[in-house]
Amino acid sequence: MRILIQIKPGEVFSRTRLTESTKLISDRLGNDGYAFANVNAAPELDKAKQQVAFTFLIDPGRRVYVRRINVAGNTRTRDEVIRREMRQIEGGWYSAERINLSRSRVDRLGYFNEVNVETPAVQGTTDQVDVNMTVVEKPTGNVLLGAGFGSGDGVILSGSISQNNIFGSGKHVTAQINSSKINTVYALSYTDPYWTVDGVSRGFDVYLRKLDPTDNGLGRYRTETLGGNLRLGVPITEKDTVNFGLGYENTKIETFQDSPLFYKDYVSTFGPQNAILFGTAGWARDSRDSLLYPTSGTLQKATAEIGLPGGDLQYYKGSYQYQRYFALTRDYTLMVNGEIGYGDGLSNTPQLPFFKNFYLGGVNSLRGYKTFSVGPKDSNGDPRGGSHKLLFNTEFLFPFPGIGKDKSVRLSAFFDAGMTGERYDVSDFRYSTGLGVLWVSPFGPLKLSVAAPFGDKPGDRKQPFQFTFGGAF
16 A cells, blocks of 8 residues: 555645545555445644644455446447446446446547446445446448549549448448549458457458549559458457458559659569568557547557568568657646668568558648658659658647537647658658547538648658548447
8 A cells, every 4th residue: 555655755845636545546446346445634733843744544344346237328239249348347346447448448449439337235235336438439430522623633532431330340441432533442441350259350451442643644654453461350358459461462563664663673673573472460559548538548559561472572561659648737748759660672672662661741640741742753853752751740749728528629739751762861851730520410520720840851742731631420
């Protein structure tokens, strides 16, 4: 118990630390089943010496166990989707830690705007409580539809439909279509997060991507990639998951007499068509207190991809992300994020294939620069990405003024820095600073930023105002 006491002899008295000490002791007893423990710090004041002593009086009460776990508010989501995230069990000793972990896991599903837990005593007993979990569902599907015209892209039609909780089962399905003169993407993804009762997930992706900037005054070449992969995710702790995948891609590259030298050299070295068999592995740890409105905790991800023997190209690429939230006060949060990526060729492939390069730019990475526009350029001045990547983001998050405790809108002041290229070089960094808004609206998530980029290089495409928006159903 002494380890939990936050005030120390000789320090200036702090009521906040005293209150925190009694709460920590009460929570610790709660983890062992003493749900109604009473902890009080009795003071002994010496006004002459301006000192105070405290005696912590602890009455643990009776040990309590959980009679029932009740779930309410889930009109679309099946009970089993929520109950399989529960770490407190019926008939077991009450554990405040397991109940809090259960609430966090249900909240991180992303299916609910609110998740509340109450533990009322069972009438007529002195050693039983019920756990009542009440959720407020939110739309878990998104429709993204777009149509427009760009001087480079021509007529643009794009759209995607996703449902993260299809038929209330907790399974994820996404279909995407994007069509323009330059980019065409057709993709389908499916994930079952509980393929086994132990929480092993299984999923697949199939996609067709076409890039054709020939008729738009950009680099004169074409690529077409048809691919797919299978994924498995294995939870190893309450917060850690390891992922494995196996995929196949077939990429066709067509060049012309006036194509940029970079792509002509690639085709002369590796041929106009490449079949790739690749494996992936990853690890993720998520201890954030919320998926939609995090105020504390960390998110870490490490991924690796390798071109396997049996394919035309052997290569490797890896990345690592560390993101942490610091609760400065009840309403103000500091977020820091760092990412690093590296790739290279293996065996008969002296370099990372250009269509596996890292890119930066856009509202989700280096704000203030056009999506994927930061980094080395080809001979026509168009971005071609790089085998090295560094990205740093810092955000000061705070509520939108005048809306009270509504968690659907959040403002941020941010600073971004990043680079991508063929080596890690401080002189290649670009920077931006500005303001951002995240609104989880009834029509879908809206994310926008107004940024002032600086440190840019010749050929960079700046875009001070950026946003993404989707409709929910």
